[in-house]
Amino acid sequence: MEFSVNHWIIYLIVALIICAVTAQAVFFMIRALKRAKKINMPKEKIKKAILSSVIFTIAPAISIIVCVMTLSHSLGIPLPWYRLSVVGSLSYETIAAQNALSGMGMTLGSGTALNASQFVTILLVMTISIMAGMLLVPLIGKKLQKGMISLGNKDKNWRDIFQNSLFIGMISAFLGFVFCDFSAVFSGGTWALVPVLVMLSSAVMMLICGLLRSITKWRWINDYALPISMIFGMAMAIPLTSWLGTMPVAQAVTAVACLF
Amino acid sequence: MKKERTYLEQVHVDGAIWNYTMAGVFLLFPLILCILFNAVPDWNGLIKGLIATLPMYWAVGIIEVITYVPMLGAGGSYLSFVTGNISNLKLPCALEVLENSGYKSNSEEGEIISTISIAVSSIVTVIIIVIGVILLVPLEPVLNTPALQPAFDQLLPALFGALGVVFISKNWKIAIAPIILMLILFIAIPALNSGTVGIMVPVSALFTIGVSRIMYKKGLLAEKNNKETKTEE
Structure with missing residues (x-):
């Protein structure tokens, strides 16, 4: 063949x-x-x-x-x-x-x-x-879960804080990543502002959705707020990029969208 | 008499069977190609390729399991580590759906919602990619339009901007220190970029847990959580 x-x-x-x-x-x-x-x-x-x-x-x-x-x-x-x-x-x-x-x-x-x-x-x-992840989850996943359960049995408040800290830790790392090229701004690379402004646009849209939700009492907004905000942020990237320019190495930027 | 397994225990048993089976299937694929096309791997290239790739990927894989499993839940973890795209799709999806459902991630209801969310997301992703592959030729000029490229390039900032508002507004005391640390690190160290953000996730998570523990011990976080506990009761 x-x-x-x-x-x-x-x-x-x-x-x-x-x-x-x-x-x-x-x-x-x-x-x-x-x-x-x-x-x-x-x-x-x-x-x-x-x-x-x-x-x-x-x-x-x-x-x-x-x-x-x-x-x-x-x-x-x-x-x-x-x-x-x-x-x-x-x-x-x-x-x-x-x-x-x-x-x-x-x-x-x-x-x-x-x-x-x-x-x-x-x-x-x-x-x-x-393959590490898919092989390791069956080996240690149960122990990790048991650890969380026993943590909860010992101190319920701390278990919740522990869980929230994991979420916040992950989100903080990605928020930091949005600023990874920010130092280029100091040498005139305005393109480095694009991810920061996209993040802010998306955050502002999320706040507007939250505000609309509390004013109108439309509970359905909760279900659509994240995709709406995300797509709004992505859409804002188009005018922002044409205004502020693009990163010199375009391939590196493409890789960002597909990370993990 | 044999003790009946709980839902969670059954998830672990089924998950292990599925994951090991899928690992076998994935390894069988290159073997089948070798037989069909009468080919042998380039052993020299394979060893060199594995030496260059495997240590880093396995180290990241181990860290990812420890970091993500407590967030994804049991069913969600087994699925996510087979279907991939965890931090840019499966985990944010599960977190958002869980948040809107009002269930705690460590409750049985939370485990169920997280599993359903990740399963649905996996199925939808497969369907969309299949449609994309079928339409690859007609779609390529549209999706590769230079005008649309910036939108796809900025998926992660758009995703985490919105997700950040939800979680930071509810846990702002916990969020201040890790956000400041990550901003300083990512701005000051050029080596931290799209390729290393995965390694920084556990660093940030550990730091946040440490700071939260100190704040909790000092009674700075107790009030809010006590209120939550009372509400639950």
Whole structure:
């Protein structure tokens, strides 16, 4: 069989694997829905949770398609489709592919057509390198959960603060990341203000939604506030970028949207 | 008589089966390609590639598990570490839905809502990517339009700006110190960028827990949480 990075059989295998991953999601969803019914959770809350999750996912998922396109120029379509549908991300996969190619004396994006051996080598480096999380969760996930439960049994207040601190810690790191190029502003790089202003636009829209919610008492605003604010922030990036300019290394910026 | 498993215990059993099975499936894929195309991996390239990639990725993977599992819940963790895109999609999605539901993340209801949210998000992501792949040729000129590119480039600032308002407004006392620290670090150290933010998440989380513990011990956080506890009762 003659190899091609876009061979139909690779598409077929990738489609089957993605079906298996989706089956896992469906399995857990059905299990959770059954449990929700058993403990009499309000149907309305479950419906809302499903709807909010669907709406929230649309914009980030479209940005993943952009990442598939970016990688497809070097690796064909099925491999990026597979890697970005399971476990991976643009930054992870690009680095793994580059390291594998570099080990074979090649460079990503050089335009050289890959043979089967090179393709399999890249796939193995990508797969093995990123397996830590999925293998470790069954090993230590239960212990971590038990730790949280025993923490709650000892001191309920501290457990809640501990949990909130984890959330705030993660959000703080990403808010800091928004400012990672900010020092360029001092040397005239106004483009470094774009992510900061986008973040502020999105935050202001979230505040407006909150204000509308409390004035009008429309509870449905809660379900749409985050996607509305996020899409508003992303939309604001377009005029802001044309006003303030773009980062000199455009590829690095693209990677940001697909991190993890 | 065999003791019946609780919902959470069953989630851990099923999760372990699913994750190990999927790990096997993922490893089988390159093996099948080797057989079908009569190819062998470039061993030299493979070893060099793994030496350059594996230590860093596994270190980050271990840190991610410790940091994200308490936030994602059991079912959400098993799913998220197979479907990926955790910090830019699954975790914010679960946090937002949980926040709107009014359930605590460490309650059984919270565990259920988080699992449903991550499962739905995973299914929708797969569907959207499949549509994207099918329409890749006609969609490419649209999604690669230079005019739209800045919007996709700024997904994370837009996401965390809005999410920050929700969580910081409710925990502003806890948020001050880590935000200041992260701003200083990210502005002052050029090496901290899109590639290293993942490593900074546990650093920030540990720092926040430490500061919160000190504030809690000094009674600076007790009032709000006591009120919350009374409300629950």
